[in-house]
Amino acid sequence: MEIRKVQITGGSSYIISLPKEWVRDSGIEKNDPLGLIVQPDGSLTVTPKITGKMAERTKIFNLNDIDNAETLYRLLIGAYVTGFNTIKIITPARIPSFAHKAVRQFIQASIGQEVSEETEKCIVIKDLLNPGEMPFENVISRMYVIMDGMLRDSMFALKTRDKDLAEDVISRDRDINRLYWLISRQYNLLLRNVSLSREMGMDVEMALHYLQVSRIMERAGDQVVRVAENVQGLLFVSLERKLMDILHILTSEIMNIFHSCIDSFFKRDLAGTDETLLKVQNFNRKCDDASKELSDISRLGVITVGYIFENLKRISEYAGVICETSLNYIVMEDS
Incomplete structure (x- = not known):
């Protein structure tokens, strides 16, 4: 935890400096807006995400490491529950039948998930549900x-x-x-x-x-x-x-x-x-x-x-x- 002292500027405004590494990693530039969220415990969350939109997160499953529908289905559910909004299933060869079966089961078992792209070597599943x-x-x-x-x-x-x-x-x-x-x-x-x-x-x-x-x-x-x-x-x-x-x-x-x-x-x-x-x-x-x-x-x-x-x-x-x-x-x- 970094400890930083609160300063007063202009006689009435309280300010505190932001960690330089965090600013750089978050891609924050001068005059960029930041969101301030007061938490129930009284703490304050500072976030550059002020639109309320989900960040794009993609999970890729390579079928070289998966050889049955049950395993792939469990992995798809895991990716869904943990919040990935794009799931890609790839293979260097043709998509096997067990993968199509697992995807159908997953679409039926989840809410808001749909296949947005499908080729011989790739299936892309997108989340269409607004939280x-x-x-x-x-x-x-x-x-x-x-x-x-x-x-x-x-x-x-x-x-x-x-x-x-x-x-x-x-x-x-x-x-x-x-x-x-x-x-x-x-x-x-x-x-x-x-x-x-x-x-x-x-x-x-x-x-x-x-x-x-x-x-x-x-x-x-x-x-x-x-x-x-x-x-x-x-x-x-x-x-x-x-x-x-x-x-x-x-x-x-x-x-x-x-x-x-x-x-x-x-x-x-x-x-x-x-x-x-x-x-x-x-x-x-x-x-x-x-x-x-x-x-x-x-x-x-x-x-x-x-x-x-x-x-x-x-x-x-x-x-x-x-x-x-x-x-x-x-x-x-x-x-």
Whole structure:
């Protein structure tokens, strides 16, 4: 850290000199404008990036070092999440078929990515999404709506013995994943260019809490997938009406709890967060009680139903973690 003293000029203006190496490396000339951003902790960020536009960052993957679609797909996701807005895939020979497959999967799994150029030896993927077009709050809300629909459709598939619907629920998990990856990307873009905070509507510290919530929701979505997979094992099993009623009650209750924790996070509602934490504890006890009742039932499917109770309990626990994140967020803002 360099220490520089503040000076007064003109009797009322406070000035401080800039590090010469930083000025040279940043390409700053005389009379160039600089952006000043006050951070939540009181520090001041000085940046030459005053337009709020993303810097052009290009990642190149040479297929000489990659020989399968799965590896290339993971690398493309990594480049996307870390904020590269141009991705080039090159090879001295012809682009192999596995690369085309990986690119198609990547385009479907990401948001705002499109192939802008393609030749026999090169594929160029460009980011067409403006960071300000997808506010963090809207993305989190969309993740909740998808989760809610997945869980409700899982129960409807069980009720109607609809195998296709259960499979469709499982496939929707990729929509939650792509939204989580989008928030991760937005966060990384904000880290590299704090001037984007105005366009995104939040600072880095606030964005971190949204990133944490999205990660928790992505894991909760995995548990919803487990519910749908267990439902597939019950489609041809005759369940007692009592078990069906318990499942419907618990699934409805857990999504109401999840909605409460997300709503409290958005509103910075301390009382609502505390109330939701109590609901989480009560719901977990209900799941434990429901699991104990299964010991009195000697029919096919009770073990699988027990697994669903555990899945719902895990979803509830994730809601509790979001509440704890919300409390941290509220304390941070109050300070």
